[in-house]
Amino acid sequence: MNRAEHERRIKQDLIERHGKDLGTFYAWLRVVNIRGTQAYREGDTAYIREVALALDNVHSRRVG
Numbered sequence: 396m397n398r399a400e401h402e403r404r405i406k407q408d409l410i411e412r413h414g415k416d417l418g419t420f421y422a423w424l425r426v427v428n429i430r431g432t433q434a435y436r437e438g439d440t441a442y443i444r445e446v447a448l449a450l451d452n453v454h455s456r457r458v459g
Contacts, residue, residue: 402426420453 405425410418427446434442 402422402425406418406422409421409425412418413421431443431446434440
């Protein structure tokens with residue numbers, strides 16, 4: 396099984412367990428976490444800032 400297929404299966408499982416919106420969000424967090432760890436190791440703080448801003452934007456839209 397290749398990596399993309401593996402990630403698709405994990406995403407589908409998350410959607411089945413948590414519903415479309417929350418499952419998709421959890422899958423996105425998983426990918427961002429993997430990429431964020433790579434960026435952190437490479438010293439790419441711009442990526443981490445962009446992710447933090449995106450999460451803040453999502454939170455602001457959901458909360459009010």
